[in-house]
Amino acid sequence: MPKGKVLIIDDESDVRDVLKFHLSENNYQVIEAENGQEGIDLLKSGDNLIHVGVILCDIRMPKVNGIECIQYLRQEAPGIPIVVVTGFPDTQMAVNLLNEGVKDYLVKPVEKEKLVATVEKLIAGGKEINF
Amino acid sequence: MPSHRVQQILWALPDPLMAVTSTLQVEYINSALEKMLGVSLDQMQGKNIQEAELETGNDWKDLLQRIKDFSCGNSVSGKRADRENNKTKELINDPLMPKNSMGPYQNRPKINLNSKIYFYEIFEVPDPQNSNPLSVVLFREITRDIEINDQMVQAEKMSGLGTLAAGLAHELNNPLYTLIGFSEMILRESDKAKIDLIAGRISERSKKLVAILENLNSYIQLNPIDGHMTVNINERLDAALEIALLTHESKNITVTKYYSPLPFFKARSDEIQQIFFNIFANSIQAMNGNGNLEIRSTNIDRGKGIVVAIQDTGEGVPKEYIAKVFDPFFTTKDQGEGTGLGLTAAYQLVKKYGGRIKFNSVQGEGTTVEIYLPVENGTAL
Missing domain, CATH: 3.30.565.10 (Histidine kinase-like ATPase, C-terminal domain)
Structure with missing residues (x-):
């Protein structure tokens, strides 16, 4: 029985593979999308909206980029915590994203322990429900 | 216009102005120049400007030399010096420095007086009573312009560096992350075929990293024409x-x-x-x-x-x-x-x-x- 379902949105398949490897090893179920548009579609399909516990999202991606994707996700699925995983350390952007409701901002290369701990904490915290 | 009106206009000109003969006798200075040098027209008129005890530095000597050259019709040397200066500037060009880094005053003669910077132009006014024309020097203070320009250059440099650093970070962090992850995968894996597969990806990724750095190197450094x-x-x-x-x-x-x-x-x-x-x-x-x-x-x-x-x-x-x-x-x-x-x-x-x-x-x-x-x-x- 997996500990939870994680949606990874990143344009590089190598990066997705490594994130998936680290998370599967820790008993998380992973679904992947290679751009923002695909991520949104995937989230809407099946029962993903209910079961996805955390979204890991890159920033720099073709088509719908991370920022646009995050804005959309915050509207359509405000309860699912989003973690930005990017190779692009930018303090100002991190602050802005955190203000927009992003739960964490991890910079690649992110340590496996840090990644797993972040996902674990957010899944344990459950979804936010705003009344 | 009566000549005294013209004099009043010259006197009130906000830019410092002085007129000297070919032997550097002061013919006229205006009020702005009085302020600039801390002297008065009465003190200076008719005096040789080199004899006036002015607290000035090398820039001033350079200016006087230029006036002398100018009135001898020998302005070429000044121009040549300018050209040579420019040459050295081009040679030691900072690659992060945008073009025209000194703004419009880059190649103009300048003088530094009491921590103010002026650029100046010398032009001649024919003197009917004398075969040698008068040399008139018009100054303009550009201290503030240069400050603003310096700040802009600095800002552009920093934004350039920031863009480069951010671009580099992104280019390198992604492949590095996958390299770390792939090697961890190998550590966990016991199936030889799978290990080979992952090792292949590591090698492929590492080569891409090398290509990124080579690419960057060719941006920054142009190889001399060799090995054609x-x-x-x-x-x-x-x-x-x-x-x-x-x-x-x-x-x-x-x-x-x-x-x-x-x-x-x-x-x-x-x-x-x-x-x-x-x-x-x-x-x-x-x-x-x-x-x-x-x-x-x-x-x-x-x-x-x-x-x-x-x-x-x-x-x-x-x-x-x-x-x-x-x-x-x-x-x-x-x-x-x-x-x-x-x-x-x-x-x-x-x-x-x-x-x-x-x-x-x-x-x-x-x-x-x-x-x-x-x-x-x-x-x-």
């Missing part, structure tokens, strides 16, 4: 195009080629390929994965020249930016998406081979880049 080979331009176009299409979002891009037989070109083939790659990369990015790329190579001047035209149907560059496209670190892409060095490097390389590069763009319609390369002793293909 005869390069087939059409082949380099194809090679550059292949890499550019592979490394960028290019699913729905159609490529049309009109290649003419070309003479061989003596150059380093990697540098020629770099020129084309940098332009292709921009074109492909500008089309956002959708559009037509037209590549045309022609042989002109009976084999003496090669023209390569690369045309895209991308988003184009706004008019106001066209003049800046070859500036280092100038980019219209988002932070981290481009270093702003691609066209700079292409420009420098084309110049290195004695060629020219032309950039035409219409916003919303597309961009055409035309490269002209002169062939020396070209051999027909």
Whole structure:
């Protein structure tokens, strides 16, 4: 029985593979999308909206980029915590994203322990429900 | 206008002004110059300016020398000195420094007095009673302009560095992350076949990292003209195009080629390929994965020249930016998406081979880049 379902949105398949490897090893179920548009579609399909516990999202991606994707996700699925995983350390952007409701901002290369701990904490915290 | 009115106007001129004879006798100074030097017209009139005890430095001596040269009709030496100064400036050019770093006063003679900076111009006024004309020096204070200019240069430098650093961080962090992850996968894996597969990906990724650094190196450092080979331009176009299409979002891009037989070109083939790659990369990015790329190579001047035209149907560059496209670190892409060095490097390389590069763009319609390369002793293909 997996500990939870994680949606990874990143344009590089190598990066997705490594994130998936680290998370599967820790008993998380992973679904992947290679751009923002695909991520949104995937989230809407099946029962993903209910079961996805955390979204890991890159920033720099073709088509719908991370920022646009995050804005959309915050509207359509405000309860699912989003973690930005990017190779692009930018303090100002991190602050802005955190203000927009992003739960964490991890910079690649992110340590496996840090990644797993972040996902674990957010899944344990459950979804936010705003009344 | 009565002459005393003209005098009043000169006197009130906010810019310092002085008139001296060819022997440096002071004929006239205005009120602004009184303030600038801390002297009065009465004190100075008729005196030799070299004898006046003024607290001035080397700039002042230089100014007096220029006046002397000027009144002897010998202004060439001053100009030559200027030219030589410029030469050294070009040689030690800081690659992070935008062009025209001193603004409009860059090559003007300047004087530093009591921590204020003035630039000046010398012109002559014929004197009917004397065969030697008067030399008039008009000063303008530019302390504030230079300060603002310095700040702008600094800001541009920093933003350039920031763009480069952010771009680099992104380019390197992603592959590094996967390398760490893949090696961890190997540590956990006992199946030989799977280990081989992952090791293959590590090797592939590492090579990409090397390519990124090599690419960056060629941006920053131009190799001296050495190791020249005869390069087939059409082949380099194809090679550059292949890499550019592979490394960028290019699913729905159609490529049309009109290649003419070309003479061989003596150059380093990697540098020629770099020129084309940098332009292709921009074109492909500008089309956002959708559009037509037209590549045309022609042989002109009976084999003496090669023209390569690369045309895209991308988003184009706004008019106001066209003049800046070859500036280092100038980019219209988002932070981290481009270093702003691609066209700079292409420009420098084309110049290195004695060629020219032309950039035409219409916003919303597309961009055409035309490269002209002169062939020396070209051999027909």
